[in-house]
Amino acid sequence: MNKNSSGINTPPFRRRLLVLLTAFLVQGSALAEDTAPSITVSAEPVTDGEAPDRTAMDAAVVKRSRAATSDTASMLKNIPGVMTYSAGGVSSLPVIHGLADDRLRVKVDGMDLISACGNHMNPPLSYIDPTSVSNAQVFAGITPVSVGGDSIGGAILVDSPDPEFAQPGAGLLTKGEVGATYRSNGNVRGGNVKATIANENLSLTYRGSTIKADDYKAGGAFKPAGPAAAGREWLDADEVGSTYYDSTNHALDIGLRNGNHLFELTLGLQDISDQGYPNQRMDMTGNDSTQINFGYKGDFDWGSLDARAYREHTRHKMQFGDDKLFWYGPNPPAPNTDGVPCTPAGGGAGCAAGMPMDTEGDNLGLQVKAEIPLSLRDMLRVGGEVQRYRLDDWWEPAGKGMWPDAFININDGQRDRLALFAEWEAQWTPQWLTQFGLRGERVSMDAGEVQGYNTTSAQYAAESAAFNAADRDKTDNNLDLTALARFTPDRNRSIEFGYARKTRSPNLYERYAWSTGGMAMRMINMAGDGNGYVGNLDLEPEIAHTLSATFDWHAADGKEWGLKLTPYFTYVDDYIDAKRCASANMNCGAANQTATNAFVYLQFVNQSARLYGLDISGHYPLAKGTRFGRFTARGALSYVRGENRDTGDNLYNIMPLNAKLAVEQQYGGWTNAIEVELVDSKDDVSSVRNELETDSYALLHLRGSYEWKQLRLDFGVENLFDKFYNHPLGGAYTGQGKTMSGTGVAWGTPVPGMGRSLYAGVNYSF
Incomplete structure (x- = not known):
């Protein structure tokens, strides 16, 4: 039996997780039997009022998460079934x-945002800072058609706080808060401020926030120390x-606010001046973004109406950052002379200025x-959506074969x-609820x-001529339908089950x-695998x-106490995967077809795929009323x-078996937790992409918080023992060196996870 670098034997690791799972199920069954020995029928509904198949992030968890991360997507990782692809420090997927990514419907304050980048560096959740998050909801199974379309993998809804108004007769409401955050690994420092002034109706x-970080360090050396690239600064091993x-x-x-009617106008502005990407070239x-978001909610005798109109404009720029080679060519200017013109003639001849x-x-x-x-x-829920999206993507010449266009x-x-939907939800008895939905969507696409x-x-001339002569006007008529039922025999048990067709x-x-x-x-790389991609005009919808x-x-x-068990199965027709490109040019030739230990070139294609899995989560009180407070065990697998x-290949970037086990203490204003994170080795990798395997690992985290009437303090240690590990969804390391050259960065190095990091955040409300 082989032991990997993390010190965990893979088969015993899986056995321990299965033993844990069995114990969890036995305990949950026993609890259900003890508390609910028979099915009872009451005169009142026993449902909890939650939307079917929805997980809402607890408000206390939202508050605790803000100090530990700058990335809103990572706040959702404790929800069973939710993970993140590594990307920029505020932009994971x-x-x-x-x-x-695009297979999910992600809404920020009701807006359907779109990543305007060939590397998806600006995904929807990067447009809201963790300190601005008030609540988050995840639909991980059967997503209602009223939540959104044009997605096949679920939905995420993240919102900032609703407007606050003064109580009737209470005069003017004035309140605010200021906060600061620091994390040791990467020297992360940030601050946030919020101020509100309101009367009964207006x-x-x-809200404002800023966050800045340097490069983080792994739990150990994973490469030689030296200059990041020629003329660049030093990077430790x-x-x-x-x-x-x-x-x-x-x-x-x-x-x-006017009676039962609420109008809300939000003006947003984002400025990301720099963000490095360790798995992109x-x-x-x-990234400058402006947002105008107008919403309306009203209650009428016949029901309620929710309407929203928005516009988001993004101006996005990419270049080689501080850790990647900037000057390319046989005769680049000396370091620190970026002002030297790089033209076909003169001192910069033959070079490219980034x-x-x-x-x-x-x-x-x-x-x-x-x-x-x-x-x-x-x-009955009925509604419609209209979205108009325009994108321009161009690359100015910088020398060395690029001139003049x-x-x-x-x-x-x-x-x-353009979408229309209808959804019927019925509470047939106090125990039975059903929901049926139908959504039609027309997606029209074109390009100049x-x-x-x-x-x-x-090559450029031939390919551009072929593209320009092709039919680029595409229209997809898509149909979604969902059928879901919830059975609640008593106040201790429920089961939800259903089917969805999503496009x-x-x-x-x-x-x-x-x-x-x-x-x-x-x-063109939305996967972070270091490979290159080309599009396909003949793609069909998934x-x-x-x-x-x-x-x-x-x-x-x-x-x-609680225990949840969620099995699922998804079959995807026309799944957009990739195949090795094949053509006469050097990139798509015979070597590209057979390479097993190199970056390769791929084309998006329709194939079929199958995904299946299981989520388990639960919590149980270990002790309460002790002199040290209340202790609760929590777990998720x-x-x-x-x-x-x-093809029989594995899908790319699939998270292996993983679990989190924690013990939480609550005592007065204190909340403390110790958490173990266990991740199995990733052996089932995508061969067509030459995806990298990763070893199993175990991490220990400590977290704490204390809340006074107006002051809140959060602190903790991530990866307490400074363990080195490669995150299974981290992608390929292309974070330094001559990244634009096909052979400028070595294949075979995953992006390492972060080493030990101490963090603290303070927030004062007034």
């Missing part, structure tokens, strides 16, 4: 049951290059939803959605003509990225068929398996 709130970031967010919220050197890449996205949306009680039993990657990319850097490149159309990069040039393909069930045993109050049914 959420995963639900093995499906990630509310004005400002344990320093993970391109993991720095600097982000600032502002929001002004105006609320107007470029870095973000600017590789500027620019993106501009414009996103307009309108949503209307009505809830109409048809009877005491029946609720800009490379047009996506020209006037268009992706417009493109060009390469210059006409002297035969997602390709994004603009999957359809319209056109060049098989090496540099151009390496710029259609997912999901079966899911949740068995829930819990105390009558829903809080004292997740397993997912993903397979390509056409």
Whole structure:
């Protein structure tokens, strides 16, 4: 039996998790039997009022998470079935049951945001800072059609606080808070401020936050120490290059309340001046976003109406950051002479001054939803959505074969959605609830003509001519339907089960990225695997068929103890995976077809896929009323398996078996926890991508908080023993060196996880 570098034998590790799972199930069954020996029928509904198949993040957990992370997506990792792909420090990509990124419907304050980048460096959750999060909801199984469409893997809804108003007759309400955060690993320092002034009908709130970090360090050396690249600064052997970031967010919220009607206008502004990416060949050197979000909620005699109109504009820039080679060519200027012109003639002849890449996205949306009680039993939800999205992606020439033209990657990319839905929810008896939904969606896509850097490149000329001559106007007519039932025999047990058919159309990069040039393909990578990708005009929408069930045993109050078990199965027709590109050019030749230990070049293609898995979570009181307070055990275990049914290959970036076990203490204003995180080795990897395997590992975390009337203190230690590990969803390390060259960074190094980090956050309310 082989022991891996983390010191955990893989088979015993799995056996321990299975023993834990068995004990958990036995305990949960015993609790259910002790507290509910028979099925009872009462005169009142015994449902808890929660939306079917929804997990809401506890408000206390939201508060505790803010000091430990700068990344809103990572706040959701304690929800069973939710993981994150590693990316920038404020921009990781959420995963639900093995499906990630655009396969999820992610809404921020009701807005359907879209990543305007070929590397998806600006995903939706990067537009809200953790200190601005008020609540988060995750639909991990059967997602209602009223929550959203154009997705196959679930939904995430994250919201900032609702407007606050003064109590009637209480005069003017003035309140606010200020906070600061520090984390040792990466020298992370941040601050946030919030101020509100309101009367009974009008509310004005400002929220601002800023966070800045240096490169973080792993739990041990994983590469030689030395300059990050020629002319760049030194990186230690344990320093993970391109993991720095600097982000600032502002929001002004105006609320107007008139009887049963609430109007809200939010103006948002984001400035990410720098964000490194350890698993991408470029870095973000600017992301400026402006948001206008207008919402309305009203109650009427016939029901309620919820409407929203928004616009989000993004100006996104990429370049080589501080840890990646900037000057390319045989005769680059000396370090620290960035002002030397890099032209076909003169001192900079033959060199390239980096590789500027620019993106501009414009996103307009309108949503209307009505809830109409048809009877005491029946609720009808109907509504519609319109979204208009425009994208331009161009790369200005910087020398060395690029002159004289800009490379047009996506020209006037268009992706417009029109959707209508209806959803019927019925409480047939106090024990039985059903929900049926139908959603029709029309997705229209198009893109203008493109060009390469210059006409002297035969490859650029031939490929752009073929693309421009092709039919680029695509329309998908998509259909979603859901059927879900919840049975609640008594106050201690419930089961939810159902089926969903969900559809997602390709994004603009999957359809319209056109060049098989090496540099151009390496710029299209939403997976963080170091490979290059090219689009496919013939892609069809993905259609997912999901079966899911949740068995829930819990105390009558829903809080004292609980155990949940969720098995699921998803089959995806026309799953957008990848195959090795094949053509006459050097990048897609014979060597690309057979390479097993190198970065490769791929094309997006439709295939079929299957995913299945299991989530288990629970909590149980160990002791209460002691002189040291209350002690609660908490645990979660997740397993997912993903397979390509056409090729027999494994799906990319599937999280292996993992578990979290914690003991939490509550004593007065104190909340303390010790948590063990266990992750199995990742052996089932994607061969077509040459995905890297990772070893199993175990981490120990300590967390604490104390809350006074106006002051809150959060503190803790992540990875207490400074354990070295490679995160299974971290991707391939391309965080330093000559990253744009096909052979400039070595294949075979995963992105290491963070070593020991002490953190503290303080927040004062007034």
